[in-house]
């Protein structure tokens with residue numbers, strides 16, 4: 415049966431729990447993400463945010479509970495099976511080929527996606543498609559003018575943008591970003607905030623982020639975790655005036 419709330423939910427997390435021994439890293443967590451929504455996941459260190467991402471992307475299996483993506487359960491599926499359904503995560507620089515150019519890095523990612531989908535294309539069509547798609551992605555992540563540079567020569571901030579580009583090459587329906595601005599200068603943080611704002615149009619995004627100004631600039635909704643549990647969820651305004659949230663942060667500091 416459909417309810418108003420679940421009508422356009424792309425992701426539904428229900429009673430999700432993951433324990434490590436006696437520690438409940440994620441504890442009975444429930445929330446929904448709508449198509450096109452950007453939800454920031456915040457909380458003190460050790461709150462369970464990355465564990466939540468590892469459960470959604472299949473790096474970890476839940477102890478109990480369910481995760482539904484576009485209507486079907488993905489809980490406990492292998493990472494590649496989940497990725498194939500249209501869920502991407504940006505890995506912090508682990509995916510880059512340092513000796514390849516920026517263009518080649520993106521092209522490899524676009525080609526990998528094409529290979530999965532394009533048995534219908536002729537070789538020539540396929541190549542044209544890959545070239546065009548690569549150029550379009552470089553434009554989208556603001557790196558067109560660096561296309562010929564080796565990716566290792568990019569600034570740290572631009573390498574992280576390139577990582578996001580690789581995730582976008584898979585044409586995801588849902589993008590997971592775990593602390594995309596960590597280690598960045600204030601200027602890079604600002605540029606990355608703008609980039610995420612641009613690419614998130616029409617895309618569902620879950621964003622773990624410690625910089626509160628980034629969260630406030632980008633988030634439609636905020637989910638606050640503490641000790642594995644959800645302690646608050648709502649609009650930035652609702653969440654920032656929540657007394658439990660203020661307590662968790664003061665207590666956590």
Ligand SMILES: Nc1ncnc2c1ncn2[C@@H]1O[C@H](COP(=O)(O)OP(=O)(O)OP(=O)(O)O)[C@@H](O)[C@H]1O
Nearest residue numbers: 434437438439457458459460461462463464465466
């Ligand atoms: N593979 C693991 N084995 C054992 N314990 C783990 C494992 N992964 C995470 N934990 C524990 O689970 C808890 C939640 O960790 P998690 O990394 O999800 O927190 P986080 O909210 O991402 O924190 P941070 O803001 O520091 O990144 C922590 O106590 C952590 O030590």
Ligand SMILES: [Mg+2]
Nearest residue numbers: 463464465592
């Ligand atoms: Mg983390």
